[in-house]
Structure formats: structure tokens, C-alpha cells
Amino acid sequence: MNENILPVIISTVAFLISILTFFMVRGRKEVPPPQDNFSSRPLQLQAYERIAMLAERISIPNLVSRANQQANLTSREMQLLLLESIKQEYEYNASQQIYVTPVAWEAVKNLKDQNMLIINQVAATLPPDARGIDLNKRLMEFIMTQPKGQLHSIVLEALNYEAKKIMT
DSSP: OOTTHHHHHHHHHHHHHHHHHHHHHHHSOOOOOOOOOOOSHHHHHHHHHHHHHHHHHTSHHHHHHHHTTOTTOBHHHHHHHHHHHHHHHHHHHGGGGGTSOHHHHHHHHHHHHHHHHHHHHHHHTSOTTOBHHHHHHHHHHHHHTOTTOOHHHHHHHHHHHHHHHHHO
16 A cells, blocks of 8 residues: 555545544524423412411401311310410411412411410409400400501501512
């Protein structure tokens, strides 16, 4: 073989390999990463709905309204019933905190704590022989005299504001 032909063959083979590689790479379609069409927005909005319902259900007027059906309870039994209702509602909805802002969840937690404190403080002012209806009456009187308005209304406004931020 002629010494001049060997470099030509090598360069031709290299050229063919480079062209083949070019077309193989060019022909290969870029596979986009899998698109995750999952959106947490509906879950977040649903969570805001549920904790708004929680705030309504643990508001003292609604608790008293539901508990008034238990007419023959002592004030201590009524106190325990109201506190247990708040705890159950809160625990049932505790999982929603992963979908809402920490500020929103803290507002609901503060509402729960404040309502439990109010119930305990008002119950402590009653005589030992008081009836459950007396406790409920005092609780409603206390709520009606709140100068800043009812906390559950403020919490609901905050939840409404947070939910509207998600919708925009």
C-alpha cells in the first residue's frame, strides 16, 4: 500500500465517523423531563375551606348552640363537653396545617387556645351547683361584651385573605 493512501483512508474513516455521529446526535430527540401536572392549589384551597369550617365550629356561639341540646348537664360537665368538642374538631383537622401557611394555622391554633381559656375562666366563676345552661349563658354574655369583636371573625378574615392570595 502506498504511504500516501493510509492517511487518506484514516481521514476518510474519521470524517465518516464524525458525520455519522453528528446525524445520530441530531436525530436523537431531546426527551423533556416528565411534566408533573400535579398542582397543590386545589388541596390548599380545600384546606382553607376546612380550617375555616373548623374556626366556625369551635367558635363559642356555635359550640354553645350545639351543646345546649344537653340540657341536664352540670356546669362542670358542660365545660368538659365544650372543651372536648374543641379538641376533637382541632385534632380532626390537624392534617390541614401542611397545606396552609404557618400564619393561618397559628391563627386557628390561637383561636382554639383562647376559646378553651375563656371556657375555663368563665366556668371558674360559677358556683359548684351551677347548671350547664348557666355556663352557656355566661359564655354568650362574655362573647357579646368583647370590645375587639369575636376572635373567630378575625381568624376567618385572615383565612379568607390567605385563600384569596392562592387564587390569584
